[in-house]
Amino acid sequence: MGVRRAAKGVGDFLSETVGDAVAEVILSLLACALLGCLALIAYLSWFFSPRLTIAGVGLLSLFLAHGAWRTFRTPAKRRRRGFAVLTTGGFTLIAMTALFLLLYATGCDCL
Template sequence: MAKGVKDFVVDLVGEFVGEVILSVLACALLAGLVLAAYLSWSFSPRLTLAGAALLSLFLAHGAWTTSRGPAKGGRRAVTAVAAAGFTLTAGVAFFLLFYATDCGCL
């Protein structure tokens, strides 16, 4: 019985530590993104908007190629990079959605 209680406590503490680490990582990532946006805006608002527009087009292309299937033709590398960029961005967004909501900064 004592072994079962010990295993339960170890699992409970492990899950708590894991949640704390993921929350701290999410808050640090969110702070880094906000800092990058702030520094970019303070450097040049026009370039920030132009970069955001280009990034949005790139991610939209990645979302479109991800939803329609594999590419045919000569631009497979560009579509693969766009699809990977969209997938990575979506993964980071979901990670921040689940773990950064506990940040005190929001």
């Protein structure tokens, strides 16, 4: 009985280890592809119109700054509505994407 339990434990350990390794490779490839797409978008945007690229980055910065301000300021007694919900959600999405890229794309040697 002890041998069967030990063999089952070793098999479970190997299965979990291989699953973790495969998940890590998939997440790294996904992060590398996302980083490549972001770089391609920036390159194509600058190629077609540098002025519009700078204007778009400025508007995106204002959008994210408003979202960060609404996220981290002391909450008011009233609820968030309209544009504040949009900017807060956008800021949260960008922050989570940046965290994902920081964790998984740091070892990306494709660029």
